[in-house]
Amino acid sequence: MADEELREEGKKGGKLKWIIIGVILLALLGAGGYFGYTMFLAPKDGDQAAEQAPAEDDVKPLETLEGTLVPLPVFLVNLADPLGRRYLKLGMEVEVRDPETQAAMGKYEAKIKDTLLLLLSSKTYDSLSTMDAKLQLKQEVADRLNQILGKGSVLRVYITEMVIQ
Incomplete structure (x- = not known):
């Protein structure tokens, strides 16, 4: 009887171990995806600031004016x-x-x-x-x-x- 209890605990521990490994892998994949996005796909801060701040002598195009x-x-x-x-x-x-x-x-x-x-x-x-x-x-x-x-x-x-x- 004691032998059967040890086997059941071993099975439960094995399932728990795979769940923990799966969660860790998902976290690593998420972190890697975020890193890849910020390094390669996201716009650079300098580019974004240059696009948002027009030159002082530029005239606003008609599309941006409101009337x-x-x-x-x-x-x-x-x-x-x-x-x-x-x-x-x-x-x-x-x-x-x-x-x-x-x-x-x-x-x-x-x-x-x-x-x-x-x-x-x-x-x-x-x-x-x-x-x-x-x-x-x-x-x-x-x-x-x-x-x-x-x-x-x-x-x-x-x-x-x-x-x-």
């Missing part, structure tokens, strides 16, 4: 399709640089509407059906508004509603 959103009226136009049976309903908001530009948008509202109506009515269904075409339309609207309001006044154009029928 005020100004809604434009919803445009409903006939598209320039051969049969003339397609319509475009387009709602947009424009992000402007400063309050002066926002005031200028109210002042030049008739010019803005005229310019955008002419631009939108010159489009066809095919020229608006792809994602690239929609992005190009946003850029064209921004360019036309910047011609009226002054270069760099309009930062971004957001399409809030678009229906083509």
Whole structure:
């Protein structure tokens, strides 16, 4: 009977020994993975600081500037399709640089509407059906508004509603 108890204790000790070895191996693998990441894959501190701190004489690109959103009226136009049976309903908001530009948008509202109506009515269904075409339309609207309001006044154009029928 004593002999059987020793064998059971030996079996339990053997299982416990393998569990401890497994835990130690997992800890070593984790430490090795962390070491490998920090030495080879993680960005260097100097590189990160250089990317975050722009030079003093650099001008902020338009992508980093934030402005005020100004809604434009919803445009409903006939598209320039051969049969003339397609319509475009387009709602947009424009992000402007400063309050002066926002005031200028109210002042030049008739010019803005005229310019955008002419631009939108010159489009066809095919020229608006792809994602690239929609992005190009946003850029064209921004360019036309910047011609009226002054270069760099309009930062971004957001399409809030678009229906083509």
